Amino acid sequence: MRAGVGLGSVSRVLSGQPGVSEVMRKRVLKAAESLNYMPNMLAQSLRRRSTRSVGFIVTDIANPLVSSIVRGAELVFSAAGYSILLMNSGDQPSADVERIGLLQQRQVDGIILLSSAEDDPDLLNTLGRATLPIVVIDRSLPPEINARYVLSDHYSGIGVATRSLLKLGHRRIAVIVGRDLRPSRERIRAVNDAYADLKLEPTFIVDRGSLSPEHSNAAMTEMLNAPDPPTAIILGGNQLLEGALAVVKARNLRLGRDLSLISCDDVPLGRFFETPISTVMRDTDLIGQTAAQLLLESILEPQRPHRTVMLPTWFESRASCGKVKRNK
Numbered sequence: 001m002r003a004g005v006g007l008g009s010v011s012r013v014l015s016g017q018p019g020v021s022e023v024m025r026k027r028v029l030k031a032a033e034s035l036n037y038m039p040n041m042l043a044q045s046l047r048r049r050s051t052r053s054v055g056f057i058v059t060d061i062a063n064p065l066v067s068s069i070v071r072g073a074e075l076v077f078s079a080a081g082y083s084i085l086l087m088n089s090g091d092q093p094s095a096d097v098e099r100i101g102l103l104q105q106r107q108v109d110g111i112i113l114l115s116s117a118e119d120d121p122d123l124l125n126t127l128g129r130a131t132l133p134i135v136v137i138d139r140s141l142p143p144e145i146n147a148r149y150v151l152s153d154h155y156s157g158i159g160v161a162t163r164s165l166l167k168l169g170h171r172r173i174a175v176i177v178g179r180d181l182r183p184s185r186e187r188i189r190a191v192n193d194a195y196a197d198l199k200l201e202p203t204f205i206v207d208r209g210s211l212s213p214e215h216s217n218a219a220m221t222e223m224l225n226a227p228d229p230p231t232a233i234i235l236g237g238n239q240l241l242e243g244a245l246a247v248v249k250a251r252n253l254r255l256g257r258d259l260s261l262i263s264c265d266d267v268p269l270g271r272f273f274e275t276p277i278s279t280v281m282r283d284t285d286l287i288g289q290t291a292a293q294l295l296l297e298s299i300l301e302p303q304r305p306h307r308t309v310m311l312p313t314w315f316e317s318r319a320s321c322g323k324v325k326r327n328k
Contacts (some may be wrong), residue, residue, distance in 0.1 A: 050109055051106070051107050051108060051109055052081055052082050052083065052109065053082060053083045053084070053085055053106070053108050053109065054077060054082055054083075054084055054085070054108050054109055054110050054111065054112065054292075054295060054299075055084075055085045055087065055099070055100075055103035055106075055108045055110070055111040055112070056070060056073060056084050056085070056086050056087070056111070056112045057087045057088075057089055057096060057099050057100065057103075057111065057112070057113050057114065057115070058070065058086070058087070058088055058089065058114045059088075059089055059090075059091045059114055059115075059116050060088065060090070060091060060239075061086070061088045063238070063239060064238065064267050064268075065238055065265050065267075065284055066114065068284035068285055068288070069114070069137065069284050069285075069287045069288040069291070070084070070086060070288055071285060071288060072284065072285035072286060072287060072288025072289040072291075072292070073112060073288035073289065073291055073292040074288070074292075075285075075288075075289065075292075076288075076289050076292035076293055076296070077292050077296075080296055082109070082296070085103060085106065085108060087099040087102070087103070089115075089116050091116045092116055093115070093116045093117040093120035093122065093123045094122065095116070096113070096115050096116050096117070096120075096123050096126075097120075097122050097123050097126045100113075100126050100127070100130065101126070104130070104132065108132065109132065109133070109299050110132055110133035110134065110135070110295045110298060110299050111130075111132060111133070111134050111135070111295075112134075112135045112136075112137065112291045112292070112295055113127075113134060113135070113136050113137065113139075113147075114136075114137045114138065114139075115136065115139050115141075117181075118139050118140055118141055118180075118181055118182065124141070124142065124145065127141070127145050127147070128144060128145060128146075130146075133148075133295055133298035133299050133302070134146070134147040134148070134298075135147065135148045135149070135150060135291045135294045135295045135298070136148070136149050136150075137149075137150050137151075137287065137291055138150070138151055138152055138181075138182060138183055138287075139181065139182055140182045146306070147306070148294045148295070148297075148298055148306050148307060148308065149308040149309070150287055150290045150291045150294060150308075150309050150311065151182070151308060151309070151310050151311070152183070152282050152287065152310075152311050152312075152313055153310050153311065153312050153313050154182075154183050154186040154187050154190065154264075154280075154313055155186045155187075155189060155190045155193075156190070156312065156313055156314075157190075157264075157280035157281070157282070157312075157313030157314055157315050158186070158187045158190035158191060158234065158236075158264075158280055158313075159190040159191075159193065159194050160280075160314070160315040161234065161262050161278070161280050161315045162190060162191045162194035162195075162234070163194050163197070163198070164278075164315065164317060164321065165232045165234075165260060165262070165321065166194060166195070166198055166200065168232075168260070168321065168322065168323045168324060169323055169324035170231050170232040170260060170324045171200065171201075171203050171231075171324075172203055172204070172205070172228060172229070172230045172231050172232075173191065173203075173204040173205075173230055173231070173232045173233070173234065174204065174205050174206075174207065174219075174220075174223050174230035174232070174233045174234070175187065175188060175191050175204060175205070175206045175207070175233075175234045175236065176206075176207045176209075176215070176216050176219045176220070176233065176234070176235050176236060176240055176244070177206065177207070177208055177209075177236035177237070178208070178209065178210060178211035178215075178236060178237055179208065179209070179210065179211075180208065183236065183237070184208065184236055187234070187236045187264075188206055191204055191206075191234065192204075205223070205230065207219040207222075207223070211236075211237040211239040211240060212239055212240070212243070213239065213240070213241075213242040213243030213246070214243060215240065215243065216235060216240035216241070216242075216243035216244045216247075217243035217244070217246055217247055218243075220233065220243070220244055220247040221247055224247070224251070224259075230259075231259065231260065231324045231325070232259070232260035232261070232262070232321070232324070233259065233260070233261050233262070234262045234263075235261070235262065235263045235264060236264055237264055237265070238263060238264060238265040238266075238267045238270070240263070241263045241267065241269055241270055241277065242269065244261065244263075245269070245273060248261070254275070255275040255277070255319070255320040256275055256319050256320050256321060256322035257322055257325075258325075260278075260320060260321040260322055260324075261277055261278070261320045261321070262277070262278045262279065262280065262315075262320070262321065263277050263278070263279050263280070264279065264280045265279070265280070265281070265282065265284070266279050266281050266316075273320075275318075275319045275320050276318040276319050276320065277318060277320045278315070278316065278317050278318045278319075278320045278321045279315075279316050279318070280313055280314070280315050280316075281313060281314050281315070281316050282311065282312070282313045282314075283311065283312075286311060287311060290309050290311065294307075294309065
């Protein structure tokens, strides 16, 4: 042996076991370096029954919000010696199911899931049968699903944003949201309660659809062509902003004067548009960090009770919001 020690000592050094002197450790590591030795991670995983890898299933990796969440999680996992297997579902529940199966076959130690649905039978059945730790981001799943949760307090941020519009005189507010998932429901509930708190008739309108530029473009076009158009619009997702701003540009609307606009989640397009867009904010890196911490907790301390972490949102008013020209 190049290091001049027995195989047992080499094994203890390379696997990080205690009871090895510093002199022996340095000798073995120096010999391993000279031989360009790379540890067999698969063999080590079989011995300790842990792959030190986790799965992360997201709806759309191209979304800057999702990328930021993954980045936050990766920082925590990397510091703990874990790697991430990132999978994109394309916002399809069937793909969520397939990817959960693939990750289980790869024997990951746990999964973080930003699911495409909350009520898909196949997805719920798959999650109900899963035996590995799972952390769910921003979804409401049935209580029988054995998971930990990281949620955003959409209700609070949208509530403040809506009250700011109402105080500016807006009464006909449009809310464009995605499909029937927790974030959309919480945002609609917040708008409704803001009207009720100020003892106003609920004269807002809601348009549900996909979180896409096409949806926001079509919804805004239809709303603004109506006999009683909205004077302010709240977009329930950053993916809606591009389509909305295309309508604003095409109609030569002056944000903050002709129309007030609020979006969710800070993206460069909102900050650097010619009229900066008022935004309901959240710390997306923190979402990923918290999800990673919860999953590590579940992996390393499985006896600890499951818990849900609620993270804050807040409203940042910018030039895209102004006093209403007329009351409807």
